[in-house]
Amino acid sequence: MNEIEEKAVQEKKTLGFWIYLMTDCILFASLFATFAVLRTATAGGPSGADLFDLDFVLAETMILLASSFTTGLAILGVARGFKKQTIFWLGVTFALGATFLALEITEFNHLVAEGNGWDRSAFLSAFFTLVATHGLHITVGLLWLAIMIIRLVRYNFKKTDLNRLALFGLFWHFLDVVWIFVFSIVYLIGGM
Amino acid sequence: MFDGLKELIFGKLELSDFIHEPIMAGAGIGMLGALFLAMGALTYFKKWKWLWKNWITTLDPKKIGVMYILVSVIMLLRGLADALLLRAQQATNTSELLNSDHFQQIFSAHGSIMIFFVAMGIIFGVFNLIIPSQIGARDVAFPFLNSVSFWLFAAGMILINAPLIVGEFSTAGWLAYPPLSELQYSPGVGVDYWIWSLQIAGIGSLLSGINFFVTILKLRAPGMTLMKMPIFVWSALGSTSLIMFAFPILTATLGMLALDRMLGMHFFTSDMGGNPMLYINLIWAWGHPEVYILVLPAFGIFSEIVATFSGKRLFGYKSMVIALIAITILSFTVWLHHFFTMGAGADVNTFFGIMTMIIAIPTGVKVFNWIFTMYRGRVRFTTPMLWFMGFIVTFTIGGLTGVLMSVPAADFQFHNSLFLVAHFHTMIVGGVLFGAFAGFAYWFPKFTGFTLNERLGKLAFWNWIIGFLVAFIPLYILGFMGATRRLDHYDPSLGWQGLFIVAGVGVAIICVGVGFQVLQIAYSIWKRKENRVGEDPWNGRTLEWATATPPKEYNFAVIPTVTERDEFWERKKKGHQVTPIYTDIWLPKNSGLGAIIGLFALIFGIGVIWHIIWMIILGVLGVIILLIIRLTSDDTEYKVSAEEIAEQELSRSVL
């Protein structure tokens, strides 16, 4: 394949992946709508105000935001032609993402241990499902990132891997965009 | 200890789950019998390798399209069998034919199968077969994804038929409203079968929607601007847009129902804060776009057929495009009309009622444009045109009853009555199914080299249209008089029995029509040498007729450069002669990974339905690992050299 054809292939893959992200928006929108409707359905149990530790969530948010930034730095490393810079920032992104996930799992554990699991009320079902769906996407992202890092090291930045890296960037940024609304709607508004 | 081990290996599954009452057992055994027969034939004729090489591992959309159509046809027969039983039950009005539980499973299966595995299958089948060549391309944007989509569809199809053999099916209708579909009121595996069959097939649909959308946007032949595309491709653009933005709602909603049932959550339960109406709201936010997903391609097929058999270009191409775009956007704004009667206030009902009335307008524009296309044309009343005429009659009736019901106050009489049932059958059968039959007759010769017997086709058509009207006009009357849907018997003193019997007769006539269709195919294959046609049997207008018959894997040896709408027609008029310059072509290599991913999805489905943990884990891991393998491999294409292409082009039949 020549360069023009390669560019066309890359464009269609980017568009396809972008559209998948747009469909994911709709999936999250359904879960957000559900949460919004069920946010007061606490069945006599605790509400968001009773449960959410906003400082904790602020820390999570900053960590995820930072990881979105470091992703950008990694992709810049590619554009500038510096392999080590790219690998470094991808590694940092992974560490930040893993930390975010660990914090979230800790929060979930805490809630479940106190008897405020997903089966306690409709509100909690909606909370766990929405936040965990985001968390699941993060997990997939981390898996993708790990494989990406290994391949970049092993195969020395093949063009196809660089294309995939750009798509990973879109994915990871997208997850941070969704988190803006999780933070705002679930924790800030839902915790009022 | 053995009990614990048994549960670990088999989950909820017991031997008693294999026992069914006679009709279901018969159906299950029949299905298995057919399957074993097929497997036996493959073994006897030593065709397993051929099957694997040419069909299971193919990434050629033309072959994938054929597989979709095959599954749809088989599912149509199953759905029709269900319909026969339902009509027979209501016509005889006894308790000896079907007990209530069985009746409910049948209408639930009937609806689910017809929508998800017949109609959706036909749509994707036609997309696969026709879109690439109509836009002058060789393949879809993501050939491997295409294969995965099909095999997920197949996995869903297996899951929805499995209840005939093991377990039971849902009794909650094709949309499984809670609280009935919740664990408390449906403790068996029926609803789980329904959920996971649709969830798995639904993901396949979503991926296919993205695939064809990108295909249309990115793989059009040079010079083919959007406004030069065949109108069928526009209809596919609208349909895929709807698929992409509506199916995630279904995924989320089915997911939440599954979470309620499996993890004790309370989204839609009747206690602990759950809100069943939320399910109904969300499921119809998907459900309404779904019906437009089904019907827009049918409109597209008819547009192509009417233009071709009128020997004229489509009237009002621009307004057709605007109408399609309008319908696409508007279909996201009407969903509440499916539950006018369920508690909303006048303001909400009014808004959605008005939007529903508005959406009828662009559809009306399209009907008039088709009629104007025929006007002053040299109309040939071939079988496809007959199906079109049948569509105009039935779809107009159905559409008018739709506008009737769009008045919320009136809908209080018709909601959940047989009037509603008649309405949507008129739309889907008259629109989607007739469109499928028309398209099948129209495009059949392109892929096989011979036409279907016209006489038998016309006999099939007349039986279908008469049978359909005889079956469903009584239902309109009954619904108008107050007959509720989904009941297995009605009080004889109401005096409605006669109408039910008439409806039963109608279905019998439809069966005769189906018989003629089966006969038509068999007879046409038998007499194919006498019905041989060339590459352009109907004097077509669009690029798919410029390919070989049957089309080569690469569709076009040289990608055409497009200068006008109806490019193929214009080329024929100008006597377009090209001395082709062949270059090497890269085509996707076959891959069995799609089928194996489908298999692991099936394993996952069985695992979640029967609570078999190891199958859940195996299924998930299998899919993930296979995806990683595929997504990290770079050697996925093979080259067809220019010389090979020259050879293949020489072998094209000339008639």
Place this chain on the structure above:
Amino acid sequence: MKIPIVVEHRNADARYISYVVGFVLSILTTLAAYFVVVNHLWPMEMRVYIILGIAVLQLIVQSVFFLHIGRGSHWKLVTYLFAILVVLIVVVGTLWIMHNLDYNMMHMSPDQMQQYMLENEGI
């Protein structure tokens, strides 16, 4: 050290600045929203809209500076806008409908019912 690939035509330094600006603005908007809630600024109902407004602001920031909306294929922007449209329809539609259903569902006590009718229907 250097990777032998085609460097993107848009200046790498400009992109760096873009990421930094996006990052800083996102931090500021996040902190602003946090601040509003923790300090109970504005009455409750207003607060909800303020938070939502700040969230939309951060959405725009991240869309422009991280996701590069407006750059690349114009289909990216078209599908993005259509997705936003559908999201709005689904979320606003659901909230409107479900709230409306609640009116008839008697989730409220008779007193609450009375109050609601007085406020919203002028009865």
